[in-house]
Amino acid sequence: MKKNKGYLFIIVVLIIVVGILVGRHYLKNKKVEITNEEPKATKTADTVSPTITFDETIPQIVVKGTEFKTIAKATDDIDGDLTTEIIADNVDTSILGEQDVLLKVSDKSGNNTEKTQKIIVREELTSGLPVTMYHFFYDDVKYFKQDNNWLNINDFDKQLNFLREENFYFPTWEEVEDYLDGKIKLPSKSVVLTCDDGDNSFFDLAVPVMEKYKIPVTSFVITDWYGHRYNPELEYVVWESHSASMHKSGANGKGVMVNWSKAQIVEDLKSSSTILGGANVFCYPFGHYNDTAIEALKEADYKMAFTVEGGRIKPGMNKYKLPRVRVTAGNSLEYFKKSVS
Ligand SMILES: [Zn+2]
Numbered sequence: 001m002k003k004n005k006g007y008l009f010i011i012v013v014l015i016i017v018v019g020i021l022v023g024r025h026y027l028k029n030k031k032v033e034i035t036n037e038e039p040k041a042t043k044t045a046d047t048v049s050p051t052i053t054f055d056e057t058i059p060q061i062v063v064k065g066t067e068f069k070t071i072a073k074a075t076d077d078i079d080g081d082l083t084t085e086i087i088a089d090n091v092d093t094s095i096l097g098e099q100d101v102l103l104k105v106s107d108k109s110g111n112n113t114e115k116t117q118k119i120i121v122r123e124e125l126t127s128g129l130p131v132t133m134y135h136f137f138y139d140d141v142k143y144f145k146q147d148n149n150w151l152n153i154n155d156f157d158k159q160l161n162f163l164r165e166e167n168f169y170f171p172t173w174e175e176v177e178d179y180l181d182g183k184i185k186l187p188s189k190s191v192v193l194t195c196d197d198g199d200n201s202f203f204d205l206a207v208p209v210m211e212k213y214k215i216p217v218t219s220f221v222i223t224d225w226y227g228h229r230y231n232p233e234l235e236y237v238v239w240e241s242h243s244a245s246m247h248k249s250g251a252n253g254k255g256v257m258v259n260w261s262k263a264q265i266v267e268d269l270k271s272s273s274t275i276l277g278g279a280n281v282f283c284y285p286f287g288h289y290n291d292t293a294i295e296a297l298k299e300a301d302y303k304m305a306f307t308v309e310g311g312r313i314k315p316g317m318n319k320y321k322l323p324r325v326r327v328t329a330g331n332s333l334e335y336f337k338k339s340v341s
Contacts, residue, residue, distance in 0.1 A: 046109035050076035052086065058214065059098065059118040061169040063185045068093055068101070072117060076107040088117075096121050120167055122187040128312030129171070129179060129186060130340045133324040134195040134217075137205040148328045153205045155329075159336050160213040163191065168340075170216050173238070173281050177303055182315045191340045193217040194306070194324065196242055196283055198226040203234075210236040220283035220306075222247045227275040241279040241302075244272035248285075255288035265296035273300065282306070294320045 054060075054072035062068055068091045074082040082105050089102040101117045135149035137156060145152070169190040171179065176192060178184040195202050198221030210217050220242035221227060230239060243257065246268055250259030257265060273279040280303045284293070287308030297305055297320060304319045311323035325339050 046076070046078040046107055046111060048077045049111040049113045050074050050079070050082050050105050050107050052103050052105060052113055052115040054117060055214070056118075059120045059167055061167060061187045061189075062093055062119050062121050063124045063187045064093060064096060064121050066093055066185060068119070070101070070103055070117060072103055072115070074105040074113070076111075078109070079107045082107065091119070093121050096123065122169075122189065124185040125188045125190050127188075128314045129176065129190055129192065130312050130325045131176075131192045131194055131306065131322070132340065133306075133308065133326045134193070134202075134206070135197060136199055137201040139205055143201045143205065145329065148330060150201075151327065151329050153209065155333070156206060157209050157212075158333050159327075160209055160215050162333065162337060163215060163340070164213040173218075173240075173304070176313070177319070180304075180313065180315055180317060180319055189341065194220060194240075194283070196220045197222050197247075198229060198242065200226070200229070203229050207234060207237060218281065220281075221272075221276060222285075223272040223275040227272075230276055232277055239276040239279065240281040240283070241269065241272040241276060242283045243285055244268045244275070246285050255284070255286045257285055257293050258288045258290045260292075262292050262296045262299070265293060266300050269296060269300035269302065273302075280304070284308075289320070 052072050052074050054070070060071050068088055070086055070088055072086060074086050076082050085105050087104045089104060091099065091101050097120065099119050099121065101119050103115045103117055104112065106112045134151060134156075136146075136151070137143060137153045138145045138150045139153045166189060169187045171186055171190055171192060175184060175186065179186050193215065195206065195217055198219045202219060206217065214236065216236045216238055218238040218240050220240050221230070222242045222244075224245040225247070232239070246255060246257045246260070246265070248256055250256040252259065269282070280301070282297055282302045282305040284305060284307055289305070289307065294305070304322060306322045306324055308326070309323040310326060312325065313322050327336065327339075
């Protein structure tokens, strides 16, 4: 019996010791759990204010009497894109001229950011939208003038300098389409610059000037000849089509586009569009077109097409017979100013 009592004592002691150990282990784990929660909580606290970004060197152009919608974007480290949350204070688009608009944005944790944006309110464009037609450029170093389609790159520089200094507005093709449909107003001093063929002189000489002045130019590229120069990273080049292989004469001396069947034209238009990452606007080779060409453009999903006829585009015009303003060598800067103002 004495022996049994001894065993019993040892068992009781063991139970107590194990009990204490388990208890301590449990408390220790609980403590760890609590300390683990603390850094988690500090991680989710948002103490960083959102950022408002836009090109501060270029004022935003607004049409008189229209609702102001800033081109600025807002992002936050935790909440992400807050662009739609931007509020613009003290805007009055009924007053013409320059204004400082106060942009405000808050993130979900209440961190605020404010930034002043310069805008210019203008009358709406009533004289029609000029769409320029450039071709080639020369510098007398690598490229030389062959005819009046070749513009001295210094003249191009002066023209773009004028457009930037006068704060011209450069609508997108989407806006041009809405303007033709009468859905939107454009500000006065709006212009769209286009350049035909997309030859090497455009990329080597004109593109650096466009980048210097931050002015976009649409390149109507003949993709069979210059499609290899397609580079979506060129920020100020807008890529549209001047056909894949239709920039050549047919049997009657007219461009092949007015000789080919609709199916042939559609195939050419689609291949050109594919190389340019999706084209919506077309420019007729030599300005030659007919009803079949227009039907083919519609089938290949092109929204607008330009001829070489002179003039400005106006709401209600046929979108597949749009005129342009030719820019040729030898015309003065004054002449250019008049043709786009
Ligand atoms: Zn051409």
